Amino acid sequence: MSESLRVTIWNEFRHERSNPAVAAIYPEGIHAALAAPLRAAGHAVRTATLDEPEHGLSAEALAATDVLLWWGHKAHDAVQDEVAARVQARVLDGMGLVALHSAHFSKPFKRLMGTSCDLKWRVADERERLWVVAPGHPIAAGLPERIELEREEMYGEPFDVPPPEELVLVSWFQGGEVFRSGCCWRRDRGRIFYFRPGHETYPSYHHPLIRRVVLNAVRWAAPVPGAAPVHGRCEPLEPIG
Amino acid sequence: MSESLRVTIWNEFRHERSNPAVAAIYPEGIHAALAAPLRAAGHAVRTATLDEPEHGLSAEALAATDVLLWWGHKAHDAVQDEVAARVQARVLDGMGLVALHSAHFSKPFKRLMGTSCDLKWRVADERERLWVVAPGHPIAAGLPERIELEREEMYGEPFDVPPPEELVLVSWFQGGEVFRSGCCWRRDRGRIFYFRPGHETYPSYHHPLIRRVVLNAVRWAAPVPGAAPVHGRCEPLEPIG
Amino acid sequence: MSESLRVTIWNEFRHERSNPAVAAIYPEGIHAALAAPLRAAGHAVRTATLDEPEHGLSAEALAATDVLLWWGHKAHDAVQDEVAARVQARVLDGMGLVALHSAHFSKPFKRLMGTSCDLKWRVADERERLWVVAPGHPIAAGLPERIELEREEMYGEPFDVPPPEELVLVSWFQGGEVFRSGCCWRRDRGRIFYFRPGHETYPSYHHPLIRRVVLNAVRWAAPVPGAAPVHGRCEPLEPIG
Amino acid sequence: MSESLRVTIWNEFRHERSNPAVAAIYPEGIHAALAAPLRAAGHAVRTATLDEPEHGLSAEALAATDVLLWWGHKAHDAVQDEVAARVQARVLDGMGLVALHSAHFSKPFKRLMGTSCDLKWRVADERERLWVVAPGHPIAAGLPERIELEREEMYGEPFDVPPPEELVLVSWFQGGEVFRSGCCWRRDRGRIFYFRPGHETYPSYHHPLIRRVVLNAVRWAAPVPGAAPVHGRCEPLEPIG
Structure with a gap:
């Protein structure tokens, strides 16, 4: 399993620059924290952030990406619709997407799900326990x-998403709630994994097991070789009439 | 099973007015042909067409609809984005949607699926055999x-749609192809059924078994009573810390 | 939704006769507690217990059952293999099965699932909160x-069962665990619902919302009219060669 | 993707020894034809047949198997129940199973599915076209x-099996039928793929694309590293009461 993938980590990268508490946890940004273990595993990782031209997600950049990680939170609306549509199209074309935490409300994820992607939330320093189901x-x-x-x-x-095709993790919360925390979907040739943890004020992406899930998800979401499907008008293969 | 539902049948209603061959099969429109057996089964049926104000799908009309049938083909782009978004939202709110034939490319269906909804096609007067799987x-x-x-x-x-959550029918075609012809999905509180047959130049909606499937699908897609989900910020139910 | 179904409630009926604490909660047996609301809803309910001849599940009894509820715990092995196989076959033939609580380890359920159906457990007077997902x-x-x-x-x-085809409820437990508590599967023409609550020393089947779930499940699991599938050798429908 | 897996190919190996027409196609047995491309891909392949002691499937042999292929047809009943149960248990323990053609009626497959696994059939020298869905x-x-x-x-x-969790291939037949020909299921830690082609009087397992599917399926079904699940009585992780 030593295949090297081309991974792009997209991060909104706003909290880290405005909130010292977040900067203390992720001094180089959440993207940098996510990149380290993926690079250590041999993947070719680049990062992209909201404030770059085209948010760092030009057509060329996406064409050269096998798996895209997405972390965004307070600036979902600042993502251009054209870029969101481009990400969606590239996922359908085979690129894997790992949507992290508040990316449930990101434009590309919502377009791919077709639902509101809404949920309950609370920031209260409570314990989360993710069970492998x-x-x-x-x-x-x-x-x-x-x-x-x-x-x-x-x-x-x-959690208002299409029923996960594969449910991997379910969270228990100290305050009394549960959540489907690790969810898989296939859309055309692309694979999508949603992974819940990762609020910016907690060091979850430094946790070795959280890193392990992200690493596993990147491998799982890798494109499968094969030609694009043939659609449109076609001639019969058998005699008719 | 005598529950009466409020059914809205939406039809593009363009072919029937411009193509005599279609008018010969559906003189009052495809919507009228679809309405008859649903009315006979006791449902409260209204119809709506593209050229009406708001395409006949005002917020009030949708709020008073339990299940929406959709037939469109050559004028998908003429459907206003705002109305497509309204239909999508109403499905998430619990309204059933039965997408018929070329409605695979309709705006509401594509928004709900999140995929291209593309497929192969051919009009060659060939035999279709739908198998119950x-x-x-x-x-x-x-x-x-x-x-x-x-x-x-x-x-x-x-057929580029999310994997059906329940696959009911698979078609065999004389020319050598197969197709997943009866597909179920749930999206939030709404249920969606895609049903393949119904090209405008063939009398499929007069066939008693096709009518039976449509009737069954309307019942299956009926809203389930219950309050809207609670989302957003919430207080803990258990003590923390 | 006033359809009257023929419901058989099967109960091991051993705890109630040997443990006064259980008898205090279910003086006429768990089956009687389950029967009351189903009768009130208009269903034709009969009960059957382990110590009856053929466990009360003769071929005739099963043939006259639309939906079977099953509660068993400490005497799973006392159920005859022949009767377990008969229940399995009748489910495949269209009878609904609602497996309650410790019925996860019952012979008919295990045969239908094909897995160990094992799980973690603990009796510690703790709070359970079932979330609708x-x-x-x-x-x-x-x-x-x-x-x-x-x-x-x-x-x-x-919970070692096949991935639920529809997951309806997920439980939170005070002691730190989660569980997929309301799970749906289809097997041939039969529908199966597993519903977690119902330990014999707690009054869960007297709880109005637990009763509501059981009532809903019985309706959901009702057989769908239709002929048995045709299998075996068959002639071609189209010319070959 | 150069991981070498320990593959056991199980073959009934009766037709090849009694029917010259089959022997002409598979002179060394179906297992030998299946083994060649798997060995060429770097897997460690052993074969096992019905008439060996324990059918070649001792506990040790299974423990040393990552993925088991199964081909059987006319002697399903000759497989000992104990060995069938051992295969089932080993699949739940993580071993992959690729069930080929008439293995739909094999004891291990039926035990894992929990259904009749019945279907229609006909031997009429007709064309099959497997479509990637x-x-x-x-x-x-x-x-x-x-x-x-x-x-x-x-x-x-x-095809009376549990709804496939992933449907990969659907067959078109010249005589007018369709079939879900490539079906995936997960059972505990094991993965199961059913692949339809392979009647003994046709050379399907010599076809390069059929070989490709088998090769892909073996890789897909490979065990995932991880400890066995913990079940049974357990202590609370959080304070109760």
Whole structure:
């Protein structure tokens, strides 16, 4: 499993520059924290952020991306519709998408889901415990039965997404809620994984097991070789009439 | 099962007024042909067409609709984005949607699917045979093992939609293709059924078994009573810390 | 939705006769507690218990059953293999099955699932909170967003069953676990619902919302009219060669 | 993707020894034909047949198997129940299973599915065309949009298996039927793929694209590293009461 993938990590990169508490946890940005273990695993990682031209997601950049990670929170609306549509199209074309935490409300994710992607939430320094409900799933490879995060934001059900085609993780929260925290979907040739943890004021992306899930998800979401589907008008293969 | 539902049948209603061959089959429009058996089954049916104000789909009209049928083909682009978004939102709010034939390319359906919804096609007067692959599914109630249509348009795979959550019918075509012809999805509180047959130059909507599927689908897609989900910020239910 | 179904409630009926604490909660047996609201809803309910001849599940009895509820716990092995196979076959033939609580380890359920059906458990008088993750699902009809049970047995993940085709409820437990508590599967023409609550030392089946779920599940699992599938050798429908 | 897996190919190996027409196609047995391309791809392949002690499937042999292929047809009943149960248990424990053609009626497959696994069939030298309905799925890697087999046995719907969790291929048959020909399921930590072609009187396992599907399926079904799930009684992780 030593295949090297071309990974682009997209980060809004606003909290880290305006909130010292976030900067203390992610001094070089959430994207940098996510990049390190992926690079260590041999992937070719580049990063892209909101304030770059075309948000760092030109057609060329996306064409050269096997798997895209997306972290965004307070500036979803600042993402240009044209770029969101481009990401959506590239996912349908085979690029994997790993949507992280508040990316549930990002434009590309919402376009791909077709639903509101709404949920409950609360920031109250509470414990989250992610249970593996699909042992044997590639995204659970090497995980223990659960991951404990001492402090995280709460996300609660109902999570308004299409029913996950594969449900890998379910979260327990100290305050009394549950959440489908690791969800898989296929859209055309692309694979999408939503992974819940990662509020900017908590160090979740430094946690080795959270890193392991992200690493597994990147491998799982990798494009499968094959030609684009043939659509449109076509001639019969068998005699008619 | 005598529950009366409020059904709105939406039809583009252009072919019937411009193509005598179509008018001969559906003299009062495809919507009228679809309405008859639904009315006979006790449902409260109204129709709406593209050229009405707001395409006949005002917020009030949709609010008073339990299940919406949609037939469109050559004028998908003429549907206002605002109305398409309104239909999408109403489906998420619980209204059933039965997307018929070329409605695979309609704006509301594409928004709900998040994919291209593309496929192969051919109009060659060929035989279609729809096989029930989920006997026991409510949409297959009372059907024999297959439905034969002597002449229909061909739709071929790959059909670029999210994997159906329930696959009820698969079509065989004389020219050599197959197609997932009866597909179910849930999106938030709404249910969506895609049903393939119904090219405007063939009398498929007069076929008693096709009518039976449409009738079953309307019942299946009926809203389930219940309050709208609660989302947003919430207080803990258990003590934290 | 006033259709009257023929419901058989099967109960092991051992705890109630040997444990006064259980008898105090279910003086006439768990089956009687389950029967009352189903009768009140207009269903034709009969009960059957382990110690009857053929466990009360003769071929005739099953043939006259639309939906079977099953509660068993400490005497799963006392169920004859022949009767378990008969129940399995009748489910494939269209009878609904609602497997309650410790029925996860019952012979008919295990045969239908093909897996170990194992899980974690603990009896510690703890709080369970069942969250609706599929609002709009018929089994969630009329439910609030969650059901609170002050004291229940804990069941924890991983629950070794085939991935539910529809996941309706997820439980939060005070002691830190989660569980997929309301799970749907289709097997041939039959529908199966697993519903977690119902440890014999707690009064869960007297709770109005638990009763509502059982009632909804019975309606959802009702057989769909239609002939048995045709299998075996068959002649071609089209010319070959 | 050069990981070498330990593959066991199980073959009934009766037709090849009694029917010269089959022996002409598979002179060393179907297992030998299946083994060649898997060995060429770097896998460690052993074969096992019905008439060996324990059918060649001792506990040790299974423990040392990552993925098991199964071909059987006329002697399903000769497989010992104990061995069938051992295969089922090993799949739940993480071993992949690729069930080929008439293996739909094999004991291990039926135990894992929980259904009759029945279908329609006909041997009439007719054309089969397998359409990829999930481009982008790992089992479709490198495939064109369809595979054409000039002569095969027909299998027709309804195929009485649990709804496939991923449907990769759908067959068109010249005689008028369709079939879900490439089906994926997960059971505990094991993955199961059913692949339809392979009647013993046709050379399907010599076809390069059929070989490609088998190769892809073996990779897809490979075990995922991780400990066995913890089940049974457990202590609370959080304070109760």
